[in-house]
Amino acid sequence: MKCAASQAFSSTAEEQLAFSQFAAAQVRDLGLLRDIDQTCSALEQKRKVFVFVNDMVCGMLKSLASVDSVVPEEEILESINRISDGLIGYSGNLKAGLKAANRDRQLRADDGVHDAYRAAISALCDLHEVVEDYRMALLHHNALRDDGDAGPVLSNVDEIKAYLERL
Numbered sequence: 755m756k757c758a759a760s761q762a763f764s765s766t767a768e769e770q771l772a773f774s775q776f777a778a779a780q781v782r783d784l785g786l787l788r789d790i791d792q793t794c795s796a797l798e799q800k801r802k803v804f805v806f807v808n809d810m811v812c813g814m815l816k817s818l819a820s821v822d823s824v825v826p827e828e829e830i831l832e833s834i835n836r837i838s839d840g841l842i843g844y845s846g847n848l849k850a851g852l853k854a855a856n857r858d859r860q861l862r863a864d865d866g867v868h869d870a871y872r873a874a875i876s877a878l879c880d881l882h883e884v885v886e887d888y889r890m891a892l893l894h895h896n897a898l899r900d901d902g903d904a905g906p907v908l909s910n911v912d913e914i915k916a917y918l919e920r921l
Contacts, residue, residue: 782860790865797870804877811884818891824899827892834889841882848875 818825852871861867908914 786860790861790867794866794870797867797874801870801874801877804874804881808877808881808884811881811888815884815888815891818888818895821895822899824896825892827896830892831889834885834892837885838882838889841878841885845875845878845882848878 848871852868852875855861855867855871906913906917908917
């Protein structure tokens with residue numbers, strides 16, 4: 755039969771063992787914590803750049819309405835194509851990074867890495883959308899102002915068929 759002091763000691767020893775196991779599970783490598791911090795900071799910087807560029811393109815989109823003439827679009831559209839392709843490629847890189855973070859057993863939900871990836875991806879998608887909006891607005895703007903190559907006005911099905919056959 756155990757005495758009360760022995761039971762108190764056993765209980766305290768069990769609590770100490772449980773606490774030490776809990777504490778050991780909470781201790782993390784300082785290098786890992788540094789990497790987490792640097793990753794979150796880098797992703798936040800990228801997110802801020804995406805938002806900044808998004809705001810610039812939105813400004814360009816708004817100012818397009820005040821332009822009365824046709825805008826020379828060839829170089830602009832080439833740039834938009836390169837930007838769009840680059841954003842799509844970079845989106846793939848960020849999504850791969852998020853998948854890697856999801857697989858990493860050392861990361862926890864409260865580390866912020868997953869949230870930082872999602873925020874950067876979201877800002878990049880918003881930027882891509884506004885770039886595409888600008889592309890379409892530019893083409894629409896020029897189509898409304900360009901009378902030089904309008905072609906004939908076709909008013910019925912027979913005229914349309916005949917026109918298409920001549921092409």
